[in-house]
Amino acid sequence: MTGHEEDRLRILVCDDHALFRRAVVTALEDAGLDVVAEADTGRTAVEQALEHAPDVVVMDLRMPDGDGASATEEITTRRPWTRILVLTVSDDLDEISGAICAGAIGHLRKEEAMQVLPDVIADVMAGGVHLGRALLRRIGHELGRLTDPYAAAANPAAWRPTEAHLRLVGALADGASLEEAAASAGIPAEAARTELRAAIEGLHRSLRSGSAA
Numbered sequence: 001m002t003g004h005e006e007d008r009l010r011i012l013v014c015d016d017h018a019l020f021r022r023a024v025v026t027a028l029e030d031a032g033l034d035v036v037a038e039a040d041t042g043r044t045a046v047e048q049a050l051e052h053a054p055d056v057v058v059m060d061l062r063m064p065d066g067d068g069a070s071a072t073e074e075i076t077t078r079r080p081w082t083r084i085l086v087l088t089v090s091d092d093l094d095e096i097s098g099a100i101c102a103g104a105i106g107h108l109r110k111e112e113a114m115q116v117l118p119d120v121i122a123d124v125m126a127g128g129v130h131l132g133r134a135l136l137r138r139i140g141h142e143l144g145r146l147t148d149p150y151a152a153a154a155n156p157a158a159w160r161p162t163e164a165h166l167r168l169v170g171a172l173a174d175g176a177s178l179e180e181a182a183a184s185a186g187i188p189a190e191a192a193r194t195e196l197r198a199a200i201e202g203l204h205r206s207l208r209s210g211s212a213a
Helices: 003-007 018-030 042-052 068-078 093-101 110-125 133-146 149-154 163-173 178-185 189-209
Strands: 010-014 034-039 056-060 083-088 106-109
Touching: 010 018, 010 042, 018 034, 018 110, 034 042, 042 056, 042 068, 056 068, 056 110, 068 083, 068 093, 083 093, 083 110, 093 106, 093 133, 093 189, 106 110, 133 163, 133 189, 163 178, 163 189, 178 189
Parallel strands: 010 034, 010 056, 056 083, 083 106
Antiparallel strands: none
16 A cells, blocks of 8 residues: 555544445545545444544445444444544434534535535544534524523523533534634634633534424
8 A cells, every 4th residue: 555545634524324325435545635445334334434544434324224423433442543434414403413413524415515525625624513504503592592591591500601612603504614613613713613612512402302493
């Protein structure tokens, strides 16, 4: 193996639809990425991730043996340096926020994956987090609802986002980079990813409990 081949990013693609999976693999290979394995179930994705040690896993969230969030959580627990991008056919906020809570570093709709996936992989490998601006606007809207004083009075023990959470998500939804959004939120750049995840985890708990409904 040459030094150039050793430097190529190693990718695992997991999707139960063979034609779509093959299209993703082709798009990644055409972009010069090394697809080291494929999987069609969450269980197989975990096995392949442990065997092949990919840098990035492209994970379908809905598969016959259960949702990809469970596989995402197991992979990130056992291989925490592996970055996972989840693919969905919808923008179900509970589903996507659950995947982020499980350890995913980004989300893409399947319809856009072929066009932008190589660039998104490069972004997350450079330390970024990929969530579409429309999705971020929805997250910001739901976080804003949780700060409503009437909701707080009705359930004072419920989780509430901080002002930094709102500013961070709002800046990202406006197209800011993670570093720019951190500055807007008044937090250190190195804390931005952690704070974004904390905001999404809090929102996910609220969605599950019904306080953001």
